[in-house]
Amino acid sequence: MFYEADVVVPDVSRDPVVVELVKMTPPERLFDYKLVFRDPLPTFISPLARTALIGDAAHPFLPTSIQGASQAMEDGVVLAACLDRAGKGKVQEAVRVWERIRYERVHKIQQTGITTREQWHKADWDAIWKDPESMHLKREAWILDFDAEADAYASYDSVREKQAEESRDS
Numbered sequence: 001m002f003y004e005a006d007v008v009v010p011d012v013s014r015d016p017v018v019v020e021l022v023k024m025t026p027p028e029r030l031f032d033y034k035l036v037f038r039d040p041l042p043t044f045i046s047p048l049a050r051t052a053l054i055g056d057a058a059h060p061f062l063p064t065s066i067q068g069a070s071q072a073m074e075d076g077v078v079l080a081a082c083l084d085r086a087g088k089g090k091v092q093e094a095v096r097v098w099e100r101i102r103y104e105r106v107h108k109i110q111q112t113g114i115t116t117r118e119q120w121h122k123a124d125w126d127a128i129w130k131d132p133e134s135m136h137l138k139r140e141a142w143i144l145d146f147d148a149e150a151d152a153y154a155s156y157d158s159v160r161e162k163q164a165e166e167s168r169d170s
Contacts, residue, residue: 035062037114040107044099049092052079052099059106064120065113066137071106074148078102081152097159101152109143 022030037060044058045051052058055072079098086094116137128135 035117036060037062040110044103045095049095052095054079059110061110062113062117064116065109067109067113067143071109074146075102075106077149078152081149082156085153085156093160096163097156098152100159100163101155112138112140112143 041053041058044053054075056068058075059071061068061071075098078101079094082094082098082101083091086097120135123135
């Protein structure tokens, strides 16, 4: 890093054009937005399963995961499938099953964003100049080729039964 008029410019941005653009930008127009990470919530639902958090409210994603909006949509699709499967009289059951279906998957996907962030922030730029493809985003098939709706319908009964067994055992 180097400092120019109280502006921090990363070493990789020593391109003269970038440096001049930063210098020409009024200081009050420069922002250092911090990426804030939050540990996973212990649950996405209220104690009586009447309220559910979805999307970033439940599981915020770093931009390096490139999955925030996609996972919010998966939340909605899976919740709709669970509500459809349960029927009007079993909304709380549907919400509990929805959380069980979604919880592990979204946390695994959140980890991909952390891994990518670490890769980019600790990058060996000399090596990357030699092999630029080493910085490409990984396009994980288990994330991108997943049919959340089909999975929700297929797994609903087994997840519901497992929850019922756990309730009986406790």
